[in-house]
Amino acid sequence: MIEVKNLTFSYGKDKQALHGLDFTVGDGEIFGFLGPNGSGKSTTQKILTGILKGHGGKVSLFGKDIATAHTRDFFQKIGVLFEFPYLYSNLSAVDNLKYFSSFYPAEQLRDIEELLEALEFKRDFLRKPVSSYSKGMRQRVSMARVLISNPKLLFLDEPTSGLDPSGAVLFRRMIEEERRKGTTVFLTTHNMLDADLLCDRVAFITNGKIAALDTPKKLKEKNSNQRVKICYLYQDKREEKTIEAQELEAGIPFPHDEIISVHSEEPTLEDMFIQYTGRGLS
Amino acid sequence: MWKDFISLFKKDCQMMIAGKFFLLAVGSLLLYTLFINFGYIKFMKAELYHVYLYDPLGTQPQASNLIYPVISLKELEQALVTDTTSIGIDAGSGAPDIILYYGSEKVDRHRADYARSLLYPDNGYTAKTVGVNTPELKQRKEITCELLFIEIVAVGFLGIASVLFKEKQMGVIRVHAVLPLKKSLFILSKIVIFLSADLIFAALMTVFNIGVADTIHILPAVLVQTAILSLVMALAGFGCTMVLNDFKQFSLAYLVIAVFAATPVFLAANTSIKMAWIGWHPFYQIYMGLKNAYFGTPVTDPVYYICSACGIAALFMVIQIAFRKEMGKEG
Numbered sequence: 001m002i003e004v005k006n007l008t009f010s011y012g013k014d015k016q017a018l019h020g021l022d023f024t025v026g027d028g029e030i031f032g033f034l035g036p037n038g039s040g041k042s043t044t045q046k047i048l049t050g051i052l053k054g055h056g057g058k059v060s061l062f063g064k065d066i067a068t069a070h071t072r073d074f075f076q077k078i079g080v081l082f083e084f085p086y087l088y089s090n091l092s093a094v095d096n097l098k099y100f101s102s103f104y105p106a107e108q109l110r111d112i113e114e115l116l117e118a119l120e121f122k123r124d125f126l127r128k129p130v131s132s133y134s135k136g137m138r139q140r141v142s143m144a145r146v147l148i149s150n151p152k153l154l155f156l157d158e159p160t161s162g163l164d165p166s167g168a169v170l171f172r173r174m175i176e177e178e179r180r181k182g183t184t185v186f187l188t189t190h191n192m193l194d195a196d197l198l199c200d201r202v203a204f205i206t207n208g209k210i211a212a213l214d215t216p217k218k219l220k221e222k223n224s225n226q227r228v229k230i231c232y233l234y235q236d237k238r239e240e241k242t243i244e245a246q247e248l249e250a251g252i253p254f255p256h257d258e259i260i261s262v263h264s265e266e267p268t269l270e271d272m273f274i275q276y277t278g279r280g281l282s
Numbered sequence: 283m284w285k286d287f288i289s290l291f292k293k294d295c296q297m298m299i300a301g302k303f304f305l306l307a308v309g310s311l312l313l314y315t316l317f318i319n320f321g322y323i324k325f326m327k328a329e330l331y332h333v334y335l336y337d338p339l340g341t342q343p344q345a346s347n348l349i350y351p352v353i354s355l356k357e358l359e360q361a362l363v364t365d366t367t368s369i370g371i372d373a374g375s376g377a378p379d380i381i382l383y384y385g386s387e388k389v390d391r392h393r394a395d396y397a398r399s400l401l402y403p404d405n406g407y408t409a410k411t412v413g414v415n416t417p418e419l420k421q422r423k424e425i426t427c428e429l430l431f432i433e434i435v436a437v438g439f440l441g442i443a444s445v446l447f448k449e450k451q452m453g454v455i456r457v458h459a460v461l462p463l464k465k466s467l468f469i470l471s472k473i474v475i476f477l478s479a480d481l482i483f484a485a486l487m488t489v490f491n492i493g494v495a496d497t498i499h500i501l502p503a504v505l506v507q508t509a510i511l512s513l514v515m516a517l518a519g520f521g522c523t524m525v526l527n528d529f530k531q532f533s534l535a536y537l538v539i540a541v542f543a544a545t546p547v548f549l550a551a552n553t554s555i556k557m558a559w560i561g562w563h564p565f566y567q568i569y570m571g572l573k574n575a576y577f578g579t580p581v582t583d584p585v586y587y588i589c590s591a592c593g594i595a596a597l598f599m600v601i602q603i604a605f606r607k608e609m610g611k612e613g
Contacts, residue, residue, distance in 0.1 A: 046610060049459070049460050050459075050460075051459045051460070051609055051610045052610055072462045072463075073462075074462075075460060075461060075462035075463075076462045078460065080457075080460040082453070082456060082457070084453055086452060086453035086454050086456055086457050087452065087454065088293070088297075088449075088452060088454055089452055090296070090297070090300040091293075091296065095296075099289060099293050100457065100461065102285070102286075102289040103286055103289065103461045103462050103463045104462060145457075
């Protein structure tokens with residue numbers, strides 16, 4: 001679906017933002033693009049969506065070189081969710097969706113009210129102006145704007161930002177549903193939980209270079225110290241011990257009365273993020 | 283493409299209704315019409331200068347009945363003190379001497395000549411007239427032209443900015459970057475809506491203040507000049523909105539345009555101030571084009587229209603670049 005070879009981009013003479021990125025995104029894959037602020041995530045997404053011109057290297061989408069890909073047909077096949085819910089605040093959710101969907105062929109469109117219902121949008125607000133909505137409601141309408149045209153390729157930038165935990169769960173479910181339908185998702189986020197739960201593969205980008213690219217599981221395994229921490233009771237005393245995982249093959253290798261918990265010391269995706277990018281999440 | 287354009291146009295209309303732009307335009311039209319019909323025209327209908335004659339010897343038998351006779355020099359002086367723009371004629375010595383309360387070189391001559399002409403009204407001289415406008419119609423055309431120019435330069439320019447700044451603040455311009463539509467249609471729909479509003483405004487303003495009969499002859503030429511000015515201002519407003527960060531900065535830019543662009547045009551066109559370079563000022567050419575259209579002598583020089591078309595096309599191209607930059611900005 002997406003093929004990027006030696007992608008470079010520079011804002012002016014001395015401000016190189018991308019230094020030769022290489023990656024591919026397969027059909028129906030959820031690909032996480034993770035990196036700190038200013039690492040080149042947005043620049044890459046803007047090049048892929050045709051907003052920024054003048055890049056170096058080779059980029060192809062839907063099997064076509066990007067130079068010729070940004071046609072009306074291309075924009076009919078993609079959906080882009082921005083970090084902020086950009087909507088006409090004087091129009092209602094329904095009017096916003098009617099307006100934005102009017103640029104797509106009618107046969108490609110989903111039903112507005114059904115889609116908003118799937119996104120658990122409050123019915124009472126359907127015809128009220130967006131200015132009266134909470135951030136979560138605006139984010140739902142934005143997601144509906146993206147999904148209404150049944151895109152084949154989704155670009156999602158911080159999709160769960162501004163949502164409460166149940167909203168975030170709902171959005172993840174919607175994204176997984178899209179994957180089941182065969183939609184490819186290019187996910188840009190700081191939210192490591194989203195990336196861990198949703199992405200087939202993730203790329204860590206820092207200073208315009210890809211520092212690591214693999215499945216979240218493999219990235220964590222590669223950097224795991226293979227240890228487990230065991231919390232147990234022995235002679236009425238609570239104790240904790242860290243052992244090598246292989247030692248467990250022959251059972252618990254120390255005396256105990258009761259095991260309270262066993263935790264692997266496998267790093268989290270956030271630990272990986274910090275390790276590869278050298279920066280924490282902001 | 284038409285379907286996309288209609289969607290954009292409909293949305294822009296909704297934005298302008300929500301922003302009360304049309305209400306403002308109707309208010310301006312009403313205010314200007316009331317001012318012209320009940321203020322300006324009445325104010326401009328100033329009475330003629332009063333002429334007082336002191337002629338104890340009866341040496342001025344032909345004097346017009348517009349002259350007020352006085353019986354003493356004291357009464358003549360009193361009349362000039364009370365009615366300071368009036369003209370006194372002292373014919374006490376047999377020959378008429380002109381007396382004024384105050385004045386300037388040019389006005390003195392004008393008033394003195396007028397007073398002398400009333401002493402000999404039947405001198406058989408009648409000036410030939412070639413114009414078709416009555417003094418009132420001339421005044422109506424002048425003020426309508428000026429107010430229309432101000433309205434389009436100010437309200438049209440600020441109007442497009444107020445709509446676009448809202449869209450900039452809401453971030454929706456960026457959404458249009460990833461929609462399947464020709465990006466230039468976004469600009470075109472805004473320009474068309476402001477052009478239509480300006481043309482309707484110009485037509486109504488002309489009908490209400492010049493009258494239907496005279497409007498029929500001049501309207502096509504007036505609308506052509508209005509369209510040129512409207513396109514230039516709407517495109518300039520669009521460009522400034524894309525380049526500047528907020529409405530405060532825009533207001534400052536407008537002030538610069540008002541002071542350095544529009545003021546010299548009004549001064550050169552409506553006062554005796556001479557500026558050798560004013561012919562190179564594009565607004566001066568458009569203003570004079572509009573004024574000439576109102577007086578039934580529209581510009582026929584093709585160079586003017588070619589330059590206008592090139593200017594509009596160049597502005598449109600520059601704006602497309604600014605618009606693309608705005609679409610690519612961070613959130």
